[in-house]
Amino acid sequence: PPRSTLFPYTTLFRSAHKAPNGTVTFLSTIARDITERKRADEFRRLQSAALNAAPDAIIITDRTGVLEWVNPAFTELTGYTAEEAVGRNPRDLVKSGKHGSAFYKELWETILAGRTWHGEMINRRKDGSLYTEDQAVTPILDASGGITHFVAIKKDITERLQLEAQYRQAQKMESVGQLASGIAH
Numbered sequence: 001p002p003r004s005t006l007f008p009y010t011t012l013f014r015s016a017h018k019a020p021n022g023t024v025t026f027l028s029t030i031a032r033d034i035t036e037r038k039r040a041d042e043f044r045r046l047q048s049a050a051l052n053a054a055p056d057a058i059i060i061t062d063r064t065g066v067l068e069w070v071n072p073a074f075t076e077l078t079g080y081t082a083e084e085a086v087g088r089n090p091r092d093l094v095k096s097g098k099h100g101s102a103f104y105k106e107l108w109e110t111i112l113a114g115r116t117w118h119g120e121m122i123n124r125r126k127d128g129s130l131y132t133e134d135q136a137v138t139p140i141l142d143a144s145g146g147i148t149h150f151v152a153i154k155k156d157i158t159e160r161l162q163l164e165a166q167y168r169q170a171q172k173m174e175s176v177g178q179l180a181s182g183i184a185h
Helices: 035-053 072-078 090-094 101-112 158-184
Strands: 009-018 024-033 057-062 067-070 117-124 130-141 147-156
Touching: 057 072, 072 147, 101 117, 101 130, 101 147, 130 158
Parallel strands: none
Antiparallel strands: 009 024, 057 067, 057 147, 117 130, 130 147
């Protein structure tokens, strides 16, 4: 059945009622307003596009930490495709071995208590190279307040940390130079 271009309805049922001589006397149509559903679908598409376009890596895990979704920035950061990552635990992919069990215990205690964990973590790319990320892990709650998933947003800060270290080293060298100059005079 044709859809109206004037109204945001979808036609569910349309029938023609005819007189005994075969002429159509009236049409009956049952329609359902789908405006809200269309708006909700468009909003979901917008959310999906935004998550996929985000410059920071974003992952969604189940309550046990198994990856259910990763955005393209995660793939770019780690070298793992979505197909390689989904269904696995991040520790099996990117754990560097640079943090002790107390570090991970504190992270899990925080997020299982329903709070956001924020910190820096050294992880390993697929090629074995290390990187440092600034990460926030937030619980996702169901309608009754129970944790169902976690979302993590990860930003690679390796280059920034290297530049800060170079700057500190340059400041030290400048201080040593000034001290040596002062002693020489």
